[in-house]
Amino acid sequence: xxxxxxxxxxxATFLIGVLFAxxxxxxxxxxxxxxxxxxxVRGDWDPSLLLVLGGAFLTYFFSFLLIRRRQSPMxxxxxxxxxxxxxxxxxxxxxxxxxxxxxxxGFCPGPALTSIVTGNPSVLVFVLSMTVGMxxxxxxxxxxxxxxxxxxxxxxxxxxx
Amino acid sequence: xxxxxxxASLLGGVMIGLAAALFMLFTGRICGISGIYGGLxxxxxxxxxxxxxxxxxxxVGGVLATVxxxxxxxxxxxxxxxxxxxxxxxVGxxxxxxxxxxxxxxxCGMGRLSPRSFVASLTFLGxxxxxxxxxxxxxx
Numbered sequence: 001x002x003x004x005x006x007x008x009x010x011x012a013t014f015l016i017g018v019l020f021a022x023x024x025x026x027x028x029x030x031x032x033x034x035x036x037x038x039x040x041v042r043g044d045w046d047p048s049l050l051l052v053l054g055g056a057f058l059t060y061f062f063s064f065l066l067i068r069r070r071q072s073p074m075x076x077x078x079x080x081x082x083x084x085x086x087x088x089x090x091x092x093x094x095x096x097x098x099x100x101x102x103x104x105x106g107f108c109p110g111p112a113l114t115s116i117v118t119g120n121p122s123v124l125v126f127v128l129s130m131t132v133g134m135x136x137x138x139x140x141x142x143x144x145x146x147x148x149x150x151x152x153x154x155x156x157x158x159x160x161x
Numbered sequence: 162x163x164x165x166x167x168x169a170s171l172l173g174g175v176m177i178g179l180a181a182a183l184f185m186l187f188t189g190r191i192c193g194i195s196g197i198y199g200g201l202x203x204x205x206x207x208x209x210x211x212x213x214x215x216x217x218x219x220x221v222g223g224v225l226a227t228v229x230x231x232x233x234x235x236x237x238x239x240x241x242x243x244x245x246x247x248x249x250x251x252v253g254x255x256x257x258x259x260x261x262x263x264x265x266x267x268x269c270g271m272g273r274l275s276p277r278s279f280v281a282s283l284t285f286l287g288x289x290x291x292x293x294x295x296x297x298x299x300x301x
Contacts, residue, residue: 012187013211017218018225020192020264021178025174025226025233028166033237037164039293044163048170053267055174056181058231060272062183073189082188082270084260087280094259095266099285101251103292104244108263109256110194113216113221113237124236133253134199 009075021114026053030115032106041105181268193217193265195256244300259285 026046028034049086072078102108107115107126115123181192188211201212218265227234240248256262259281266285270278 002169003297009188010211010214012183013214014218014221014223016180016184016187016192017215017220018222018235019176019183021183021219021222022226022230023173023176023180023221025173026176027170028233029173030223030226031235034164036293039289039292040297041290046164048166051167051170052174052177052261055171056178057174057272059175059178059269060182060282063178063272064162064185065187067182068283073185073187074191075187076263079188082191082260082275082278087277091259091277091281092284094257095256095281095284096255096259096288098252098255098259098262099288100253100292101248101253102263102285103289103294104296105238105240105248105252106293107248107252108194109198109252110219110262110264113194113198114219114226115234117220117223118227118234118236120236122240122245123236124250125242125245126238129249130253131198131202132248132279133255134195134257135253137254137257138199138202146184158208 005075012075020110023056023109024114027055029111030118032111034106035102035111036106037109039106175266178268178272181264183201184243185269192271193261193269195262196260196265199257241300255285 024030029052036048037044037046044123098108105126107123109130112123112127112130116127169243184190199216200211201216223234238245252262255301259266261278261281263282263285264277266275266281271282
């Protein structure tokens with residue numbers, strides 16, 4: 001890979017982060033009370049999040065149909081796709097824990113990280129706890145890295161004693 | 162439904178999906194925030210810098226959103242400290258154990274029609290709805 005391409009890849013990564021955060025801000029997801037107004041179906045229900053997810057999903061779906069025709073990405077040599085296929089306990093139990101925390105606070109990782117810049121003390125406590133949770137989990141786990149950075153806890157290969 | 166913001170939310174969602182698609186097109190990576198951020202916690206040579214850059218972009222975008230999008234950063238959180246910490250820990254552990262969050266599974270994974278991501282997304286959406294609907298009554 002040429003030096004120029006690497007620089008371009010870094011620039012693209014940065015700008016994509018900016019665009020992603022602006023999308024979160026515009027959609028209202030930086031405000032946990034709006035996310036909770038969707039997740040909490042009682043009373044004054046706010047279906048906005050459905051449009052955020054729907055808009056993002058459809059945009060990605062149709063874009064991916066085109067991108068998948070390519071042999072390689074534009075700025076690096078190959079695609080890094082998750083290679084796991086099986087639906088296992090890690091996946092379901094992890095999603096369950098995440099859903100519980102999301103439903104309690106109204107924050108998932110992207111909006112929480114983006115909202116740090118507001119300096120809101122509750123956001124800082126949430127992000128710190130989330131980081132500790134990730135770190136403790138990573139530390140307790142013998143790492144089994146997937147392309148998406150995920151880890152497997154229960155079904156990884158046994159460690160030599 | 163007086164707080165319903167269909168246009169802004171749909172447009173914001175399209176921007177999120179576009180950002181994730183461009184990330185795949187340019188760098189070939191899944192745009193999963195929990196994976197990108199969590200990967201920073203074990204520094205691995207050659208696999209750290211791009212993560213920093215992405216998170217830096219996220220923060221700069223957050224500042225721009227705060228300045229230019231009215232009300233974007235009007236954050237109201239009134240959770241007791243213990244609940245807030247518990248929720249953060251659950252999100253941190255859950256997204257790593259489950260290999261993804263709303264972006265990685267919900268947008269990129271489902272957008273690729275990955276069965277794993279459909280299972281994960283329907284699980285965290287279902288549990289999230291149940292938790293947000295029924296738990297607040299017990300937290301008072």
